[in-house]
Amino acid sequence: MDSSASAGAADFSPFDSLLLLSFGGPEKPDDVLPFLKNVTAGRGIPDERLIEVGEHYYSFGGRSPINDQNRQLIAALEADLERREVDVPLYWGNRNWEPYIDDTLRRIHADGHRNVGVITTSAYSSYSSCRQYREDLGMALEKLHAEGIDLTVDKIRQYYNHPGFVSASADNVEAALRAVGAGTGTKVLFVTHSIPQTMQEASEVGTPGYLRQHEDLMRTIISEVSERLGRIVEGELVFCSRSGPPTQQWLEPDINDRMAELKAEGISGVVAAPIGFVSDHMEVKFDLDTEARQTASELDLDYYRAATVGTSEAFVSGLVDLLAERAAELRGETPAVPVGGSLPACSPGSGACAVDCCIGKFDRPVAPVWPATASGIG
Secondary structure (H helix, E strand, C coil), X not given: CCCCCCCCCXXXXXXXXXXXXXXXXXXXXXXXXXXXXXXXXXXXXXXXXXXXXXXXXXXXXXXXXXXXXXHHHHHHHHHHHHHCCCCCCEEEEECCCCCEHHXXXXXXXXXXXXXXXXXXXXXXXXXXHHHHHHHHHHHHXXXXXXXXXXXXXXXXXXXXXXXXXXXXXXXXXXXXHHHHCCCCCEEEEEEEECCEHHHHHHHCCXXXXXXXXXXHHHHHHHHHHHHHHXXXXXXXXXXXXXXXXXXXXXXXXXXXXXXXXXXXXXXXXXXEECCCCCCXXXXXXXXXXXXXXXXXXXXXXXXXXXXXXXXXXXXXXXXXXXXXXXXXXXXXCCCCCCCCCCCCCCCCXXXXXXXXXXXXXXXXXXXXXXXXXXXXXX
């Protein structure tokens, strides 16, 4: 395929293919245990514990909603690319379930493409939300190189503060508050996935990390929605989906614990705004729509859950803008790098991530590698 842009089309060169890279999830009950073994590989977690965790999936028929949501996101992205007259194919790969990253990269190569632009379904910086995706890409590229298959990959910057994500998130909070007619007795709980304190500290090396990114987005949304509604919106950051041993420190407070405290403080209701997630996958459907909702009911606390950004126009268009931004940087241009909030964009002009960004405990290859090496488009 000729990857050059047609007359009037947006220029996405050097990308001749695109990849939506996500977490993955089981499609049926028989997939649940193998999927969880993939997720927890190397941690020594017994099958008994995995089966216990698997009950979250079995309660939804053994099928994670994330795969269908990614299919919907792909369709929305393809529609936006077509609108811009961008003739670059979009593929889908997962870290932990089919279609696996290495299989998708083989397909991309077999289809004649060599330079891949990557979107991940995670907006923030940390080991689990960014670097681990890069490690899986790096390991897949090493595996394919041993098979005589070579590709170059590059990914968009983390997009928690890109105007598209910010706008879509603010729209969802505003819609939720208007729907419930919430007044001074209602508080917005901005929810994200908890991570270990050590992972949070690693995310802060050289850049504002996971916690500060969420806090900045929260403040930006509160300011924007307060202006739209003509009143001060009250909100705070809480966490869900904690795992690991009780002795390990994770980011707190948990949404369930905090709701109990707020009830005692006289708050009558909460709006759970899942800004840490881009779609209604299992953490949202179980931790918020099931567990937190049950907690609120037991507390006699009004509970409403705001939407995730999903396939909203602002979010989807923003992702495509980010691809165009990164492609322009790779061509040696200096494109506009818009942000919403007070924090800077992640490494504008030099790639999405630094070589030492969010380092974990494993010694694994990462891609892209910056400064650019054999694993990046240079």
